[in-house]
Amino acid sequence: MPDVHIAEVGPRDGLQNLAHEFSVAERIDLINRLLGAGPALVEAVSFVNERRVPRMAGAEQILREIERPGDVTIAGLVLNGRGVHRALECDLDEIRFAVSATDAFNIRNVNATVQATVAEFTAAVAPSRASGKKLTAVVAVAFGCPFAGPVPAAAVLAVAAQLVDAGADELILADTIGCAVPTQIRSLISALRENWPELPLGLHLHNTRNTGYLNAIVGVEAGATTLDASVGGLGGCPFAPNATGNIATEDLAYILRNMGVSTGVDLESLIGTSEWLGSVIPQEISGQVARAGLFPEIASHDPAQRA
């Protein structure tokens, strides 16, 4: 099995809906702690309308003030051309551009059809390349849509083809509502792998129905090399009981470590950040390894964990 790149999305996806409102200073603190654990990538900010999503305000300040180690990719999420414009002005390595697989979701999310957003993505390719930034396409609701219901694989592949042909450097499929099962994951990842053998593929998974860790490992075995995860399994809305968080970074890292898959993350550091978060936010974190403990435990100076 290939090495896996863990993309830590807690500072972005995790904080949007929490009961506790993080200040910019707390978000910088969180990002610095996460950078210290050594994931491949930290999705640090979101360039969305600050009036619509006030919790994501201050992206520019955050990117100026975080302590950047050289070896972790710093990414920001965008949903449209305005977001791309802001991201291009910032010191970051990767722009992650989300496009929904269904009009129903895309219109609710950004007030635009899928095709209108695909056009904005296409327009972002040249300036991203000119500025030396990687441009990743994220296909939201790729396995099911809360408004349109089941999403045919053909529809996802059609949008994916447009984004890849336009110039996406990586493609990530998002199970936004946490409904996917392994047969769907394998079918889509295999089809993408067949169409574009060299294209890096990733998965963004929510654990809403206890399928997230299952789909993560199935996806890696089918060819995905990037897995989004959020420290503590952060995310979900306290006012919407059927929205829950991403898979927890530390639980994912535990599974991969015990399977012998290298990720480069420092599990003890992640668990420390998860425990710190548990002391900051009012609700219980959904990650379970921090509570249950590692098995087997890490020896005090286990070089494999620092590799």
Add this chain to the structure above:
Amino acid sequence: MPDVHIAEVGPRDGLQNLAHEFSVAERIDLINRLLGAGPALVEAVSFVNERRVPRMAGAEQILREIERPGDVTIAGLVLNGRGVHRALECDLDEIRFAVSATDAFNIRNVNATVQATVAEFTAAVAPSRASGKKLTAVVAVAFGCPFAGPVPAAAVLAVAAQLVDAGADELILADTIGCAVPTQIRSLISALRENWPELPLGLHLHNTRNTGYLNAIVGVEAGATTLDASVGGLGGCPFAPNATGNIATEDLAYILRNMGVSTGVDLESLIGTSEWLGSVIPQEISGQVARAGLFPEIASHDPAQRA
């Protein structure tokens, strides 16, 4: 992939450590609700020392008073020869006999070495056959022991060989502390499948570190045909934060349904029982499908769900 037999263990494993103490009448009510959902098996009772585990008292009365449909196997758990003797006197179809893979756990659990318990299992084979009852061997702590640490696969296979050679009709590996990862599941299930191509194999999984659903599907794809699960993901001790419940039957059934695997269970009925449990016990249930809802939802008269 083969059809999967779901073994509902909530009335036994689920109730032992709950803050809410179920009366015998409530346990009968729970079992009757679960029988109505049509799993392959319900592990209804445990023939343990009633002074050591008062919550499991009354096995005989429960087996007399439940409403038994003809097509669900009724099983009881035993840990020693005294349990076998009680079980043989009862109207049940299957005796599930647990033997630990490590002396450290077996001594803590039943005050006997593994070999002493293997001898009691061996002695149970002839009388079980004579009474027409299936005898299943459950190997506890097969993937890790809280007292002995990592458990070598060879040790598990050695105990398994003794139990199968003695006459076990089925073999179930239990991840008692919820530490296993897919590489371990595949390695053990494949070895067992190779040694005994016709022997029914099962897995009993706890979701303590978010690995349970992952290991369930990996196990089925490797050759396991029985999966233990507990409605609502019941189990775990409110006084020991690192002990958590089994995988939730309804969440497992959701995954299998959406993968096209038949189990025969009525998902809506299971979700109804899970919701009822949520109203009876003080803590939140760990099963997530009852909260999030099915995706896609079941049409009012979906014959596939009643098959």
